[in-house]
Amino acid sequence: MTTQDFQRAEERQQVSQEQSQSQADKAVNKGVFEIAILGRVIWNLHSLNNEGTIGNATEPRTVVLWDGTKTDGVSGEMMKHIHAFWTWLQAKNATGIPLCTACQRFQPQRADAARVGLPSEDNALAVKEVLSRCALCDLHGFLVQDPPINRQSTVEFGWIVGVRDSVHREFHIHARHAVAERGAARAAKEVAAQMVYSTSEGQKGRQKKEVAAQMVYHRPTRSGVYALVTLYQPWRIGLNEVDYTYVLDDSQRQLRHGLILTAYEWTFKRPDGAMITTRLPHIEGFEGVVLVSRQPVPVPLLSPLRDDYLERLQALAQKQGIEAHRFGDLVKLIDILQPLAKAQPLRLFQS
Numbered sequence: 001m002t003t004q005d006f007q008r009a010e011e012r013q014q015v016s017q018e019q020s021q022s023q024a025d026k027a028v029n030k031g032v033f034e035i036a037i038l039g040r041v042i043w044n045l046h047s048l049n050n051e052g053t054i055g056n057a058t059e060p061r062t063v064v065l066w067d068g069t070k071t072d073g074v075s076g077e078m079m080k081h082i083h084a085f086w087t088w089l090q091a092k093n094a095t096g097i098p099l100c101t102a103c104q105r106f107q108p109q110r111a112d113a114a115r116v117g118l119p120s121e122d123n124a125l126a127v128k129e130v131l132s133r134c135a136l137c138d139l140h141g142f143l144v145q146d147p148p149i150n151r152q153s154t155v156e157f158g159w160i161v162g163v164r165d166s167v168h169r170e171f172h173i174h175a176r177h178a179v180a181e182r183g184a185a186r187a188a189k190e191v192a193a194q195m196v197y198s199t200s201e202g203q204k205g206r207q208k209k210e211v212a213a214q215m216v217y218h219r220p221t222r223s224g225v226y227a228l229v230t231l232y233q234p235w236r237i238g239l240n241e242v243d244y245t246y247v248l249d250d251s252q253r254q255l256r257h258g259l260i261l262t263a264y265e266w267t268f269k270r271p272d273g274a275m276i277t278t279r280l281p282h283i284e285g286f287e288g289v290v291l292v293s294r295q296p297v298p299v300p301l302l303s304p305l306r307d308d309y310l311e312r313l314q315a316l317a318q319k320q321g322i323e324a325h326r327f328g329d330l331v332k333l334i335d336i337l338q339p340l341a342k343a344q345p346l347r348l349f350q351s
């Protein structure tokens with residue numbers, strides 16, 4: 001072997017070592033840029049979200065799709081509120097995760113109700129202060145009037161919307177009886193709802209007997225298959241979007257990221273909302289896909305309203321180098337989310 005051959009062999013070895021080192025670094029530094037969860041849930045006999053009450057009738061929430069189809073819906077605000085609550089519950093009971101004075105008490109105004117000590121002349125500094133002192137303000141966003149600063153949530157929910165031809169609604173009549181009207185001695189004035197009868201609208205016979213002594217009202221109950229869309233952006237945790245610097249170190253960002261993933265688990269296991277005291281949903285199933293982007297590439301968001309959404313999303317994900325993890329039930333979903341909770345949120349740049 002000549003000296004030149006030897007040098008070339010050495011160079012090749014060096015290049016090969018550098019390549020394998022770079023691959024090893026990538027494997028260790030498998031940060032997470034974005035996560036989307038898209039799927040179909042089956043909820044029975046719930047009344048989680050309503051338009052409001054008109055007279056004695058509660059109107060269920062109705063939404064209209066592009067083709068004019070009217071269907072059932074549960075608002076994204078409701079889901080986000082539930083997710084925020086589960087995030088807060090963990091933060092409140094953990095050590096080393098700060099909450100501002102407003103979020104200590106889960107006040108909906110967040111940073112706007114904890115303005116004391118915020119610099120008023122420097123918005124970048126004010127945002128830095130809010131992100132440093134509160135995980136919930138960082139993760140779920142805030143809007144402060146003075147100084148005028150805001151932050152968009154790292155978690156976003158779309159409407160949970162009934163899949164075409166897969167939603168059913170029923171109205172039930174309820175009768176509330178006052179004690180006095182039922183022959184008891186005391187006046188009913190101070191005594192509110194005492195007894196509730198529930199009967200379907202078909203059973204009018206029973207209602208007749210009670211009509212003089214009752215206040216009748218109509219309540220909806222719904223069952224259906226619903227399309228669910230949610231997006232989460234771990235790369236923005238601790239990112240001050242006034243001057244684009246990261247305010248937190250990696251360990252703090254990782255802790256906050258873990259809260260979000262666990263809050264997702266709890267939100268899907270335990271959806272919350274209106275009328276759950278008497279209409280706690282019967283959760284029958286949840287299937288879908290978790291998309292994970294490890295590079296700064298946005299995940300695709302094709303709606304599960306489409307019957308072929310799983311196949312199309314998998315094809316899209318494959319073309320963009322995005323991981324697609326399918327699940328057929330809640331247990332499988334949790335199996336996907338738990339390892340992701342240990343991952344590191346991607347840091348786009350050092351600051």
Ligand SMILES: [Zn+2]
Pocket residue numbers: 099100101102103104110111134135136137
């Ligand atoms: Zn806060």
